[in-house]
Amino acid sequence: xxxxxxxxxxxxxxxxxxxxxxxxxxxxxxxxxxxxxxxxxxxxxxxxxxxxxxxxxxxxxxxxxxxxxxxxxxxxxxxxxxxxxxxxxxxxxxxxxxxxxxxxxxxxxxxxxxxxx
Amino acid sequence: xxxxxxxxxxxxxxxxxxxxxxxxxxxxxxxxxxxxxxxxxxxxxxxxxxxxxxxxxxxxxxxxxxxxxxxxxxxxxxxxxxxxxxxxxxxxxxxxxxxxxxxxxxxxxxxxxx
Numbered sequence: 001x002x003x004x005x006x007x008x009x010x011x012x013x014x015x016x017x018x019x020x021x022x023x024x025x026x027x028x029x030x031x032x033x034x035x036x037x038x039x040x041x042x043x044x045x046x047x048x049x050x051x052x053x054x055x056x057x058x059x060x061x062x063x064x065x066x067x068x069x070x071x072x073x074x075x076x077x078x079x080x081x082x083x084x085x086x087x088x089x090x091x092x093x094x095x096x097x098x099x100x101x102x103x104x105x106x107x108x109x110x111x112x113x114x115x116x117x
Numbered sequence: 118x119x120x121x122x123x124x125x126x127x128x129x130x131x132x133x134x135x136x137x138x139x140x141x142x143x144x145x146x147x148x149x150x151x152x153x154x155x156x157x158x159x160x161x162x163x164x165x166x167x168x169x170x171x172x173x174x175x176x177x178x179x180x181x182x183x184x185x186x187x188x189x190x191x192x193x194x195x196x197x198x199x200x201x202x203x204x205x206x207x208x209x210x211x212x213x214x215x216x217x218x219x220x221x222x223x224x225x226x227x228x229x230x231x
Contacts, residue, residue: 004160033218042207042224043161056218090160094217103149103168104211104219108160 002027004109006091012115013081021076021112025093031055032074033106034066035090043090049074078114086116119144119210123222131230136180136195138225140208143189149211150191151219152182156204164206167191178202203229 005024013019025032031050035043045058049068068074072093078085092106124139142148149168153161165176172184182193191208208222 042221045218048218088158092161103166104209104217105149105151105163105166106161106219108153108162110160113158 004091004093004107006089006109006112008112009110010113010115012117014117015081015083017081017116018077018079019081019114021078021089021091021114022073023076023091023093023109024073025091026107029093029095029107030072031094032068032072033092033094034074034076035092036060036085037088037090037111039087046076081116083116086114088113119148119212119220121208121210121220121222123206123208123225125225126223127226127228129228129230130198132200133197136193136198136202136227138193138206138208138227140182140191140193140222141189142191142208142210144210149217150182150184151209151211152176152180152191152193153207153209154178154204155207155224161207164193198227198229200229200231203227 004026007022033048034046037043046060047057048055052068063079065077088111090111091109094106120143122141151166152164154164155161164180165174167174167184175181180195205224205226207224209219211217
């Protein structure tokens with residue numbers, strides 16, 4: 001049973017560029033959440049996708065956008081990159097849509113390390 | 118609104134000593150509580166969770182936590198620290214009124230000294 005997979009694992013971009021990060025959820029999960037984790041900090045919630053729609057959003061600008069596909073996989077897009085966007089981007093999946101089984105537990109991928117120069 | 122406070126951003130113990138990482142929460146409804154561990158340059162891994170069953174919860178790698186409603190605490194313990202326990206530990210509470218979104222503490226960095 002594959003867990004949450006993310007790609008790429010590492011990438012380097014320059015300011016002003018755009019980046020797309022990808023995530024495949026754990027088998028059986030229908031909800032994907034994205035987090036940004038700066039060095040030495042805790043994870044910061046970006047947004048959550050369920051049924052191909054953004055259901056919740058944290059305090060991030062519109063430069064951060066996402067998408068969820070019919071197979072539940074997801075993408076995180078960041079436009080006009082800033083130096084401050086350098087971070088570990090974590091994808092987490094859960095089974096929000098399954099009644100009675102949603103405890104909030106998240107299953108995380110290994111993350112995508114983005115460096116903006 | 119729910120919140121989580123982790124007391125001590127850095128904790129240092131000797132190998133073989135007791136590990137105690139503190140977590141207090143606030144919640145107006147019965148909470149679901151979690152401890153996650155993050156090793157350097159890796160994602161977060163669930164250590165254990167409380168979901169209103171037994172108040173003493175056992176997790177992986179010898180860790181356990183006790184839910185104490187009267188103290189609104191969910192402290193993480195391990196009787197004997199191992200060098201491999203050095204990592205960042207995050208406590209989180211599940212927001213019952215918001216699709217169970219996790220509310221995170223700021224984390225505690227555990228160092229284990231030989």
